[in-house]
Amino acid sequence: MAAVGWIGLGNMGGYMSANLVAAGHTVRGYDLNPAAVAAAGERGVETVDSIADAVAGADVVFTMLPKGEHSRSVYLGEDGVLAHADTGTLLVDSSTIDVESAQALHDAAAAAGFRFVDAPVSGGISGAEAGTLTFMVGGEPGPVQEAAAFIEPMAGNVIPTGGATTGQAAKICNNLMLFINLAATSEGAVLADRLGLDKQVFWDIASVSSGDSWALRTWYPMPGVVASAASNNDFAPTFTAELANKDINLAIAAARDTGTPLEIGEHVQQLFQRLVDAGHAGKDCSMIVSLVDGSLAEGDGTGAQVSSAGRS
Structure with a gap:
């Protein structure tokens, strides 16, 4: 069994690290959020007080952080991973970040003598808890193969994507499609309801017809239909x-860099921006349905923003 360093014990990382513990690995975890640290400790993670303590003696280090700026700080800072880990340690960043930051991490790790892969995930909190995430792993073939062995207890699928940053590229494009699907699902669900269709009957039809999507099956925005949906719990x-707004903005930035028009994606980003501006940044992204059904209270200031570096 391996010694694992884990940085970022938030909504995703907390469950992912727990699955490594359940597989028999020793996991030392660090996060800035005391509540996330406490929850991870209850799941068997050995919690520590610094990045240096998390990476000391580790065979592999995983990071699961919200944004590129957090990943840069964790890896490149004077008290960061590259400053304290042994060069024999494999480094795996499972954050969803911009391609430029991912390339900077690959370059810095290589210059310092480390093996590094970008390995973002898809599957949400339910997939993290169940150990069924899809990992998209970019980097040199040797480190990618090494990483797959450590990833296995957390994953339903481990897919090599190619060279450096291709994991991030795959994740950005996937999430662009996801959030467009979510917006479309919200519009279809509200229209079906207003046309008098029973919401369960409509979901039963759409889920086996051409309107099907992961968003429909997992995040259906009408309550009382899909058990895993946040719509059942006031969009907790x-x-x-x-x-979601961050992720779709990553796609838009990449599209601009490559001269790719994203007219639908840019419109959906504006919808998420309206949620954020109305004070709902900390609510579930499926609350986008409130822009369709008219229930959004614009500018009401509810829903605290998520700022902890441990949330992901």
């Missing part, structure tokens, strides 16, 4: 509107 976050 499974994936926040703030993070």
